Amino acid sequence: MWMAELSERSDVPVPTIKYYLREGLLPSGQSVGATRATYDDSHVRRLHLIRALVTVGGMGLDRVRDVLTALEDTSADLHQVLAVAHEQLSPVPQAEPSDVAQAQVAALMRDRGWRVQPEGRHARAVAAALDTLTDAGLPLDEDILNTCAEAAGLLAASEVSGVPSEDREGAATWVITGTVLVEPVLLSLRRLAHEHHSSRRFT
Amino acid sequence: MWMAELSERSDVPVPTIKYYLREGLLPSGQSVGATRATYDDSHVRRLHLIRALVTVGGMGLDRVRDVLTALEDTSADLHQVLAVAHEQLSPVPQAEPSDVAQAQVAALMRDRGWRVQPEGRHARAVAAALDTLTDAGLPLDEDILNTCAEAAGLLAASEVSGVPSEDREGAATWVITGTVLVEPVLLSLRRLAHEHHSSRRFT
16 A cells, blocks of 8 residues: 555554654555555554554653564564563652562562562552552551452453454554553442442441 | 641641631631630541542542532431542543443443442443543453453452441541552552463463
8 A cells, every 4th residue: 555545544644654664663665666665554553553652652752662672573472572562651660669568569479479570660660559558648458459459460361361462563552552541441440339339338 | 736736747737727727628626715726636637638638639629628518418428428529539521421331331330230320420431431442443342341340349349348437537538548549559450460461371
């Protein structure tokens, strides 16, 4: 397809596509003569991924490049690709979490048998969130923390089993949009569930 | 206690306390002579609640007043007080959710037997979040939505059972800080759980 059709199918304006080509984020098309080139479905998929990274993931082009580099590294397995994508989505926690909170998270991971990096940014983000509660004079009850992990694990298992594994770009797009866009569903369902349980308990 | 001690115990500056008194958000103290007054523990609790509403809940003073009015309405049961607090915490979704998404949420609530207002802002927020996914070309899989509701229900049940029911202001403070501050714990645990399940599935 020509550039115009690529723009239409990907919903990305032509000047933006040209910019991505210049920056090397989108591979060149097949040259036809001196000034024209044709593109194929792989370009449409790549543009969907870039747009998901930028608009849904809120990433700058440097972080987009890191994800694409991981994607193109054929020695990386899909887990590594997704880990890079995921990492670029999560801001590094500003404050160093307390030792107490980090130990609490490490114990939680051990108890549940979760295979995660204990010093990774997700584990640190959980610890930092626990510190915020403690600092507010409302340390999170152990039972609620366990239930939180149980609930998160239940959802993540279901989500990861739905990741399309045959297509690396499709998988990365799915993980990024899913990770970000499912958050509001989960949070508003939690508030709805609060409404239900509060009604059951207090009326 | 005098104003100075009230300020120290509540961690709210004296000028702010005077402002809340003038605005009627904090009941007057017990007058001692013409210009002085003493305060008690109920004032400390009220200040904690106001601060939680403002700093954690991000509410303006008008919304704070609605919560306090519900609190002072002795004909309202605790569920009604919490519902008002909760409602003031959740922004009204900007876009009208689609009929399809609203029907999907209504069916989900029916299946789970949740006692909630089908036209309430939480139900509408869930529907709006589902629309966002659909608009992004990634309609949420029915199984994942069900698991999401399952996970949210599990957590909410545990949280609501921990609400201190003997003290209305304490309960409202707990619900507001808990609702907002537990969100980052849940979201980062979900990402940590993604890390685990992705590692199990793809490596």
